[in-house]
Each structure stands twice: as structure tokens, then as C-alpha cells.
Amino acid sequence: MSTAKVKLAIIGVGLIGGSLGLCLKDKLGEEIYITGLCRTQASMDKAMKLGAVDFATADVQQVVHDADIVFLSPPVLQIVPMVKKILPYLKKGTILTDAGSTKQYIWEHLRGILPEGIYYIAGHPMAGREKSGVEAACKDLFVGKAYVIVENTGAPQEAQQKLMKLLRYTGANFTTLDIATHDRCASVISHVPHVTAAALVTLLNRTGGDLASCIKLIGGGFKDTTRIASSNADMWADICMTNSDAIVDSLHTLQEILDDVIAACKSQDRQAIYDYFSASKKRRDGILEHAEREFDTN
Structure with missing residues (x-):
């Protein structure tokens, strides 16, 4: 990574979001600053104690306002409403990506509302466990697993490269598919x-x-x-x-x-x-x- 500290916001610090945070803090340490959106004080405390994020809060503005990349990991039907909620606080050039298990629905609802300079790159890590919550997260969850990056969401090459530079620290095997496939x-x-x-x-x-x-x-x-x-x-x-x-x-x-x-x-x-x-x-x-x-x- 470059010497500039990467700022990552994780929306939904559960199994997937928490595992990403643990992995990137393990690999990058002080080179990355991670904020996390959690619903309860107990989940905020747990996420910070485990080291999945540097700072956790229920205030979306505090979580995303200075983020370079926002990783969306709530249930699928909560992703679009969450994007609408955070859009006013995003800086130009912010990259949105997600862990949603379905893609057509999300993209159909996002493509008409994303302002110029805010990019969405759809993702789906094929990793998980039957357990949920940040307490089930682990830094090696993605290692060797398939991680789909979905094509055709219009993000420029520079944004793709910036996101992939970060995600490759997960050790996942990346593949690309179009949305329908x-x-x-x-x-x-x-x-x-x-x-x-x-x-x-x-x-x-x-x-x-x-x-x-x-x-x-x-x-x-x-x-x-x-x-x-x-x-x-x-x-x-x-x-x-x-x-x-x-x-x-x-x-x-x-x-x-x-x-x-x-x-x-x-x-x-x-x-x-x-x-x-x-x-x-x-x-x-x-x-x-x-x-x-x-x-x-x-």
C-alpha cells in the first residue's frame, strides 16, 4: 500500500464485515483506519475489543464521512436504504462495495441514485459460516475462497484497481461474472x-x-x-x-x-x-x- 493511510468504513460489523476488518488490521496495522457501523453499544464494544475496527458507532456520518472505501455488509434488503442514508456524507471518489449474495436487485436500485464521483463495485465473497456476529469473525475467513467481483457497474479502472489492491490482502481467489450470471x-x-x-x-x-x-x-x-x-x-x-x-x-x-x-x-x-x-x-x-x-x- 502507499504511505497514505487507507480509510475503510464497514457497514455491518458481523461475520463478513468483522472478518474483513480483522484481516486488514492484521495485514496493514496502522496503514489502515477502519470505522464500523454497529446497532448496539454491546456490538460496538465487541468489534473494537476484538480489533475488527478502530472505531465503532451507530452514527453513520461519523463512520463514512472521510472513507475512501465503504464496505456494505448488512442483509441485502438493507443495502439500498443504507446507501441512500450515507450518500450525503460521502466525499467525491468514494468507492462503495458490498458482500451481498444477490446483485441484480441492488444494482437496479443503485444505478439511478449514485451521484457523479461515487462508484459502486459489486462484490460477493463466497465465504461464511453458520454462525453470525462479529464474535464469529476470523482474519482468515476469505483465504482460498472464491470472491466474485461483478462486472458492468460503471466504475472506472482506477477505482477497480484501488479496491482490488485492498481486497487482495484477504487471500481470496477473485473471479468476475456479469450480474445475471x-x-x-x-x-x-x-x-x-x-x-x-x-x-x-x-x-x-x-x-x-x-x-x-x-x-x-x-x-x-x-x-x-x-x-x-x-x-x-x-x-x-x-x-x-x-x-x-x-x-x-x-x-x-x-x-x-x-x-x-x-x-x-x-x-x-x-x-x-x-x-x-x-x-x-x-x-x-x-x-x-x-x-x-x-x-x-x-
């Missing part, structure tokens, strides 16, 4: 799996009189396949509202797949069931082997 792929890779994990827990809850007996059988399979159902409900409700078309399309496809399995089970078509499991195993093993050469998929 990002949202479709995120629905398949991330959004529908979360919906499905929650559905499996809901299925357990609907076992009626067998619930107590089912719980006695819970082991690694149930725990592994439903782990992400413990994720933040606010965040996932917003994702479903802002990427509904892609999610619904993917869920319809999943529904068709399950209908085929139901039909094969009903007709006692063992070969069809065998082929279903065999093809999915082969495909999963091949995909993960390829992905793990490029990214940390854990």
Missing part, C-alpha cells in the same frame, strides 16, 4: 442449498409422533446436510426476496428431480435409483476435485 449461479450453488437444508429440518419437525425417535438417530449425515440451516434468518429471507426468479427456477428444477426419484421409488425401478446416485456421485467428485484445485471449498 452471478445471480443464477448463486441460486444453484448457495441459495437453493440453504432453502433445502431448512426444508430437511422442517421435514424432521413434521414427523409427528416419530419426532423423539428420529432425534435419537441423528448423526453426521443429518448434521452435515443441515449445517447451513443454522444461518441467519434475516439474511436468507432478504436473499429469497431479492433473487426470487432465479431461486424459483432452480427450485422448480429440483422439484422435477425429486419427482423423478419419487416415481422410480414407487415403481420399484432400482436401476433408475442406482443411476441417480451413481451419476450424482461421479459429478460431485469431479466438480469438487476441479474446484479444490482453484478454491478452498471447506
Whole structure:
């Protein structure tokens, strides 16, 4: 980095925002000054005590007024209202980026309100845990993980370079996608799996009189396949509202797949069931082997 101190504002110092703060303070120390927006005094105290930010407050003006880069990490439906709130306090040249899991919705609402000299570069770090809050943050959260930088939001090359110079300290593997492709792929890779994990827990809850007996059988399979159902409900409700078309399309496809399995089970078509499991195993093993050469998929 240059000798000038970088000023970063983090809106939402939770798992993702807090992890970014911890990483950059670890790598840059006094070369970066990080302010954080938190809702409660307890979360402000925690963020500062852990070292995720240098200063935390609930006052948006204090957080963003001198920021070079603003990192937005609240639930998706809160991002656009938050940008509207902070715009009057931003200096010319400020770069806005985010960790939102959906992109089309955000960009459609931001592109008409950003003033000249304020740039938005959409981002999506494909990193997370089923835990939430700054206490779950860690400085190495992004290392080896895919981090999507979404194209076509009109930021100049200098702004892109300035942001990437900072984000590369995370150790993430960066890739670019256009907005529509990002949202479709995120629905398949991330959004529908979360919906499905929650559905499996809901299925357990609907076992009626067998619930107590089912719980006695819970082991690694149930725990592994439903782990992400413990994720933040606010965040996932917003994702479903802002990427509904892609999610619904993917869920319809999943529904068709399950209908085929139901039909094969009903007709006692063992070969069809065998082929279903065999093809999915082969495909999963091949995909993960390829992905793990490029990214940390854990």
C-alpha cells in the first residue's frame, strides 16, 4: 500500500464485515483506519475489543464521512436504504462495495441514485459460516475462497484497481461474472442449498409422533446436510426476496428431480435409483476435485 493511510468504513460489523476488518488490521496495522457501523453499544464494544475496527458507532456520518472505501455488509434488503442514508456524507471518489449474495436487485436500485464521483463495485465473497456476529469473525475467513467481483457497474479502472489492491490482502481467489450470471449461479450453488437444508429440518419437525425417535438417530449425515440451516434468518429471507426468479427456477428444477426419484421409488425401478446416485456421485467428485484445485471449498 502507499504511505497514505487507507480509510475503510464497514457497514455491518458481523461475520463478513468483522472478518474483513480483522484481516486488514492484521495485514496493514496502522496503514489502515477502519470505522464500523454497529446497532448496539454491546456490538460496538465487541468489534473494537476484538480489533475488527478502530472505531465503532451507530452514527453513520461519523463512520463514512472521510472513507475512501465503504464496505456494505448488512442483509441485502438493507443495502439500498443504507446507501441512500450515507450518500450525503460521502466525499467525491468514494468507492462503495458490498458482500451481498444477490446483485441484480441492488444494482437496479443503485444505478439511478449514485451521484457523479461515487462508484459502486459489486462484490460477493463466497465465504461464511453458520454462525453470525462479529464474535464469529476470523482474519482468515476469505483465504482460498472464491470472491466474485461483478462486472458492468460503471466504475472506472482506477477505482477497480484501488479496491482490488485492498481486497487482495484477504487471500481470496477473485473471479468476475456479469450480474445475471452471478445471480443464477448463486441460486444453484448457495441459495437453493440453504432453502433445502431448512426444508430437511422442517421435514424432521413434521414427523409427528416419530419426532423423539428420529432425534435419537441423528448423526453426521443429518448434521452435515443441515449445517447451513443454522444461518441467519434475516439474511436468507432478504436473499429469497431479492433473487426470487432465479431461486424459483432452480427450485422448480429440483422439484422435477425429486419427482423423478419419487416415481422410480414407487415403481420399484432400482436401476433408475442406482443411476441417480451413481451419476450424482461421479459429478460431485469431479466438480469438487476441479474446484479444490482453484478454491478452498471447506
